[in-house]
Amino acid sequence: MSNNFSESEIDLLKEMINVGGGNVATSISEIFGKRVHMNVPFINQFTYEQVFQTVMPAEKFVKAVQIQVVGDLEGQFLFILDESGISRLDQAYKEILKKDKKLANSAVTELANILVNQFLNAIIQLFDLSAQSLVPILAEDMFGSLLSSAYLEEFQYDDLVWIFKNEFWIEEQKWESALYFVPHSGNLEKLITEINF
Incomplete structure (x- = not known):
């Protein structure tokens, strides 16, 4: 991916992430049934080493739901949840986690599916786009492995990643x-060229 985005183009990307994330928070x-708010969307370009120093250690073990998106907005969503994140879920979910791991994993996958589709719907409506998500896939691995694999799957081979x-x-x-x-x-x-055209 090019790193030559203008300031206005970066603002457009932030707006897309902000609108979609707002739907997710809702x-x-x-x-x-709890109050939720979202930080200002995080958009930056890093080397892989900087990602793992700034965002999350590469060796941290996480659950991740991978959801492919096709259409005008093409790529892959990763919903990352670590053990402390799971502990923030309500008591009923934690009881499920203790009793039935398979059922708990299904719940995480469905939650990610709902959130990604809410994100997509907001962007589609705002920018008049056409896109759809494919079947979600649950993975459990180290953060570094999952993130690197996602970039390779999307043909992002640069040393710098957004x-x-x-x-x-x-x-x-x-x-x-x-x-x-x-x-x-x-x-x-x-996408930016088409939206600004």
Whole structure:
């Protein structure tokens, strides 16, 4: 992906992530019945080493739901949730986690599916785009392995990578989860050109 985005183009990307993330925050609030707010969207370009120093250690073990998106907005969403993030879920979910791991994993996958589709719907409506998500896939691995694989799958081979991330807070406590977007090579440049045309 090019690193030659103008300031106005970066602002457009932030607006897309902000609008989509706002829908996600609303959905989380409705699902758990708690106040939720979102930080200003995190958009920056890093080397992989900087990602793992700034965002999350490469060796940290996480659950991740991978959801492919096709259409005008093409790429892959990663919903990352670590053990402390799971502990922020309500007591009923934690009881499920203790009793039935398979059922708990299904719940995490469905939650990610809902959140990604809410994110997509907001962007589609705002920018008059056409896009759809594919079947979600749950993975458990180290953060570094999952993130690197996502970039390779989207043909992003550069030493520098863009990180598009939303963080959420539930009742003033940070929920240790985040939604990342890994764009398909060249997709954002094409999309920005079409939106600004």
